Amino acid sequence: MKNMLTILFSVIIVKGFAQSNILPAPAQKETIALTHATIHVGNGEVIEDGAIVFSNGKITAVGKSADVNGAKIIDCSGKQIYPGLILSDSQIGLNEIGAIRSERDDDELGELNPGVHALVAYNTDSKIINTVRSNGVLLANIVPDGGIISGASSVMQLDGWNWEDAVYQKDNGIHFRMPSLIPSPENNAEDRLKNAYNQIDEVRTFFREAKAYLAEPAHTVTNIKFEAVKGLFDQTQTFFVHCEMVNEMMIAVEFAKAFGFKTVIVGGTEANKITDYLKQNNIGVILNQMHTLPVMQDDDVDTYAKLPYQLQQAGVLYCINDFDEMNRGRNLMFNAGVAVGFGLTKEQALQAITLNAAKILGIDKQTGSLEAGKDANIIVSDGDVLDIKSGNIGYAFIQGRQLNLDNVQKQLYERYKTKYGIGK
Secondary structure, three states, rough: OOOHHHHHHHHHHHHHHHOOOOOHHHHHOOOOEEEEEEEEEEOOOOOEEEEEEEOEEEEEEEEEOOOEEEEEEEEEEOOEEOOOEEEEEEEEOEEEEOHHHHHHEEEEEOEOOOOOHHHHHHOOOHHHHHHOOOOEEEEEOOOOOOOOOOEEEEEEEEEOOOOHHHHEEEEEEEEEOOOOOOOOOOOHHHHHHHHHHHHHHHHHHHHHHHHHHOOOOOOOOHHHHHHOHHHHOOOOOOOOEEOOOOHHHHHHHHHHHHHEEEEEEEEOOHHHHHHHHHHHHOOOEEEEOOOOOOOOOOOOOOOOHHHHHHHHHHOOOOOEOOOOOOOOOOOOOHHHHHOOOOOOOOHHHHHHOHHHHHHHOOOOOOOOOOOOOOOEEEEEEEOOOOOOOOEEEEEEEOOOEEEEOHHHHHHHHHHHHOOOOOOO
16 A cells, blocks of 8 residues: 555656646747758658758748748758658547546547547646657547547647647547457357447447438437537548458448448458458558557467558558557657568658558648648658667657657656766
8 A cells, every 4th residue: 555655646746747847839930941851751752952941830842942041940961851740549648647547538438429529638738748749749639438439539739738729630530449340269259249239230320310310401409419420421520440350340331331431440450351342442541559469369470560561552541550558659650660671661651650641630731741831740850760779859840830859758867867977
């Protein structure tokens, strides 16, 4: 008991005092030019010894001959410039310390919760946010959990005083957590599968009723849950289906066909087995995990590492994510680096965590690549951002605002390095 109290007291101390000097960045006031760098545009193009110019939060020029007159020049000789990285499925800002219930605000009671909005629970004071953006992750799709239909996700920029400041795209999609249809030798496997199919039928019935409700010219009573999924039917929102196996993904595609939903698979362990089917039905895939064992015992141990290359070869739109509960998104770029070891080129891997992610989340007109007219979401690395040794982020900008890249882990490192005289 005494040890537990000590741990809790330590957590309170760290949360109360750490990072209090890290403030949201002010709006961009002057034109900035990053010069003499290798620029990775994010769409496969690489510009050697190039410059990128941005003003009022927007990129105005990119290339070897970009006009830098009148701009504040930051010499980036020998460095690499990339688009800001994007987490496509995350609970950052919703789940601070998983073992403490009061630190989690990621789910609601009930099974059908389409009216839940993750963005209003987003905590801009989360200590995790700064550690993630120090690695170059500037945007994250914040996703609710719980129930079968968990609610609406929103894309948030990892800088802001409150959720209203941080929101980048509000309520971009509704999340359906497919009940598991993985075969199992356990005694009650038949009952479990029967229950899973019954839950899927409940969701199908819900959308049928919602479609009929939304087709009515006027309503005597407003149904909040049906109103919450209106964007799925007019395709202003995406239907994110969390599932892994072939039969689960085929049910997701059936939903897309039946209701006209713009659909994305989240997980997709067996997506390589139905690539033609996914491409034919224009289904995108978010690959959530890279460093984990496969679902089925007879699958290759490197199943997840090979998936990006297999989907790339098949022409399926996909992106790479990092949903691991331990590193909370900070290894996103290294997951992409692993995929390079299994067939992707470096530019394809970069695109999988930038432009592809932006396309899947519906924000590719605003961000995801370094092109004139897009938001100045930019990171500058000492070396290859996909490499754990050289990918040190020196500068980061969200809509042209230069971020403070400090975080509690860096502060503690400096504190104890000084205390013990390390490096003197």
